[in-house]
Amino acid sequence: MVVAYLRSDMNDDLSRKGVLVHEWLEPTGGSENVFEVMASVFPETPIVTPWNNAPGRFSPARVRETSLAQTPLRHSKPAAALALPFVWRSKALAASAEWALISSHLFAHHLRVAPDATKLVYVHTPARYIWSPELDPRGAALSARAAAAPLKWIDRKRAREASSIAANSRFVRDRVRRHWQRDAEVIYPPVAVLDVRRSADEEAWQHAADGDVVAGLPEEFLLGVSRFVSYKRLDLVIEAGVATGLPVVIAGGGPEEDAIRSLADGASVDVRIVQRPSSAVLHALYKRATALVFPAVEDFGIVPVEAMAVGTPVIGVGAGGLLETVSHEETGYLLEEFDREGLQRAVRAVRELPRDVISASADRFSDAAFRSALGGWVDSIVPQASATRA
Template sequence: MTLVTGPGHDDTGHDHPAGPASGLLAGRSVALVHEWFGSTGGSEKVFLSIGDIIAHAERFVLWKDGDAHEDSPMRESWLARTPLKASKALALPFMPMAWRTLSRKDYDVVISSSHAFAHTVKLGSSERTRYLSYVHSPARYVWSPHFDGRGANPALGLPRKALQAADLRLSRHVHSYAANSREVQARIRRYWKRDAHVVNPPVDVGFYADAPAADRQQSRDYLLGVGRWIPYKNFDLMIEIAAAAGLPLVIAGKGPQEAALRGLAAKAGVPVRFEVRPSDERLRRLYWGARALLFPTHEDFGIIPVEAQACGTPVVGIDAGGLKETVVHGETGFLVDSLDPRQFVPAVRGAAELDRARVQAGAAAFSPAAFAANLSRWVTDATG
């Protein structure tokens, strides 16, 4: 079976709508499961997109935070009724048990959206159930804590080996894996010794590309950083890069590092503006006004860089992770093999010379239509 990587096209070379996906698994009982469901980040968007494609599927999550997506009914596990939902790290050892005691109902197909233990889910007792798992990453806390400092939680130190063993033992029944990037595909092969198809996540490139005229006519005179303000995203490095390049910086998002970042910004020597929780429309305008998106982060895939490119905004990031898949070095951005802020300065200057139309065209391969077509091929091949 070949890797699923490219978008679907009609005779004109444009993305075709996801027509074939509308009847995907019609006539079969389907369960979709996801880890915890909070703010709508990348993995949650994928889960919702799969739900749109397989609209008749029943949906399960470990728990929902607040009233997240009341318009999309989701059944919660027993963990939702415990204090453990307040601490993902403390809840991790109990997740495999939750996924094995979720429902006694038999399904024809179970599809998990997994970045922790969702791929270990087993529902009912039927031997005919086909288990498929779309993997955002093998649990970083468990398998690759060096990618994310949050994985260094002392509560995980002793049980990590046991959790790795449980992860392998309880996922032997999975019939087929899909990875959100070649980076994650390689991790699945390295940690789980399993093959996986690549199905890149959907990005609403049409929304970001089709900006109002006023957004398109901005001067592109600042650098931009977007995302959650947490340590591994390296917003402190973005401030240093902007200072080394002598350019203003806009930081958009939210997170626990806000106070620390504002303190660094006050000493940066260049203007740094914070945009807290911008709307999608505001974020689109910020993308269009930026000279380049700074993304010095090792991500599994990285939806934000694709959004920026859909606006014709080049990406300047590190030569690692999902950026190697979404950024064409020297054409749609620049990838730097360093965390020294001075090494990013030539890339920032070079970004201003790139062809914006070429940058924008590169984002089309990650459209929702491409995702629907690729997901449908994977599911159809895996379920027969």
């Protein structure tokens, strides 16, 4: 068993105030981006995380790592997953905090707090590995299946410890009710719609090191943006291009890159891979695309909202978070299946959609909207937390 601790010289800094908690800190990732905004709402509150692989995100003095950071598990999330339920139960992590605000998509909500402390949980998703393996094939691994039954029991038990829960979408709220048997508020995550829009309008890509990518784009193309992992279904983005005869641009990176490149090489249309684009180039890709094709079933889906911020319509699956962010035949087109006829119909439809309407629809998911909703939720339960808010 891995025993977690905080260095004793940092433990007193938690004082009798609050602590912010996240599953782990990495350079990229949707939940990390949400947590960064969350942390900016409470800028003086210390952060606890199993490991910090993104030292540039926060002041080093603010982040407290557990002993897991000193092991190879910090570089293997699937392996670390089995240790984390034990790590979060260490008494040292938040023993002196009056309240804890936890950002959870795996087991961070298992955090042990003092008996009289308030525990607030912002849920990106109940752990897909154990609760929804149909949405994440990694849950089909033998080790994940073997651990699912006992982990479900303990996961539900820890969820009952929360003073209050907020979910990042109605889709996730419904799963919280079903899996944890708890109710939850809905607070949509922050999307940097103004920054994306400004960057695209100012054509910031011209000053980016990888700006030549934009200069060589085809006049029309379908865009796919995500990590290169199987459940993101980037193969269907390529199929959309084949079905409609449009070129395809796929932006991102990850372990399935070789498989994606193999599919691209065999496609009957031009498929370009843009590996880990800069923010400026990504924003330019959004703006120039005929449509963003987003086949994955996501809990919320930040990428579609970023695309809509610059007026680009979304073609996606009519399930999950897209049902809350994309309005069918108004800001995009939602399909039951990604078949040839449906994709052709979708592309014809989105070409006619007014881009100004699409752009305006993204504003309800802005940073400002999230900050207001999050701060109001925390203040309503922990009034003293308002003194630490930005």
